[in-house]
Amino acid sequence: MSEGRFEPRVVVFACNWCSYAGIDLAGTSRIKYPHNVRIVKVMCSGRVNPEMVLKALADGADGVLITGCHPGDCHYISGNYKTMRRYFLLKKLLKQLGLEERVRLEWISASEGERWARVATDFVEHIRRLGPLRLKEVMSSE
């Protein structure tokens, strides 16, 4: 890359009750995590539908990280199980679309500030290795 290193843009969907709180905890505890993440707060990971994930990628994200409460801990009881099922299906579809590596699902509880920082760093570095996505550009070029 000519202009220094590639800085991925990663969209993170974080549920209000666990993951967002965990990210917040990282912030208040001054745990460092990459600035590449753009965090979108949702009430529950079950709110994140495949259309939102695909739209994020189509609109310029290089990767998407879906986060939610650990299984059994969802504030709405079963929202994250729904997320998991959708994710299995979505992953299979993404594989066919050549985008499997660009999306990940992780459970982060309200007390896991450290874990959040690790997960975020790991994913951002993974996307950095893959390189820029530029989905719209690539898919509309001749």
Next chain:
Amino acid sequence: MSDKVRVALYWCASCGGCEEAFVDLAEDLIKLAEKVEIVFWPVAIDMKKSDVEQLPDESIDVSFINGGIRLSEHEEMVKLLRRKSKVVVAFGSCAHLGGIPGLANLYSKDEILKYVYLEAPTVVNPEGTMPKEVVKVDGQELELPKVLRLVKALDQVIDVDYYIPGCAPPPDVVKKALDTLLSGKLPPKGSVLGASSRSLCDECDLNKTKPEKILLKDLKRVHQVKLDLSKCYLAQGVLCLGPVTRGGCGTLCIKGGMPCTGCFGPLDNVKDYGARALSYLASILDYDDEAQAEKVIEEYVADPAGWFYRYSLPKSLVRGRYQGSGGEAHG
């Protein structure tokens, strides 16, 4: 000049079914002939591109274009027809959403050409002859249209005024759409003509047997069950896309003992039909344990793109398999 409505029909990457859909109007065709003058219809009338070029701009009242955009020739022709027409209608699933030919977007152009000309079991091509865009025959240079990198829906190439859905659009739908167009009272631009604005379930006779909340423990392929034709197919564990598909076909497939595969496309305001369908399926799967869910999905939804984007891959948010430089897939 007559005061008839001047109409053109054209086909791009299509199976011919959409042309057939016009012929299927049967006796209504005769009534139609009183109101309509066909100025261009390559499948039925011997006319050439140059005949269209000679027409004044906007002198065709309505052009009905079917098929996906696969070749440079298609692009050229639809741009020409756009210039010559007041109204352009995307006719059928392929022009509307990319259609079945759009599934080719899961492969690169090179993969497709290689398979079709060299590897397919029915191909005998010992010299490995491949199609070329320019060939010399007896000292003459001949040009063939270029295969585009991706199949596109019509509105990804030109401005489209209306859509008529269906693979192929059933006669009733075509008739309703034509009535609307010929009535002179044109609906807002971008409307889907001849169809419903509600889901297919809404007009399905079996809807009353569909439970309020469907929860499936198992999925079945249609050939693996003896379908009870008087009960909602989805409730029997057969994936029917009626809940996420635009109605208007009269539940043709359901009446024929097959689940809906979604040819009428998404409801208004849905950007990505496949993502919506996938999400719907995930929401009705009911398992206590996730390993079981994964197993069922693995077994029955082996090809989610084929299931959910059967008619609409080019119009989806991703449009096909990503073939970027990012390293995942190469084109």
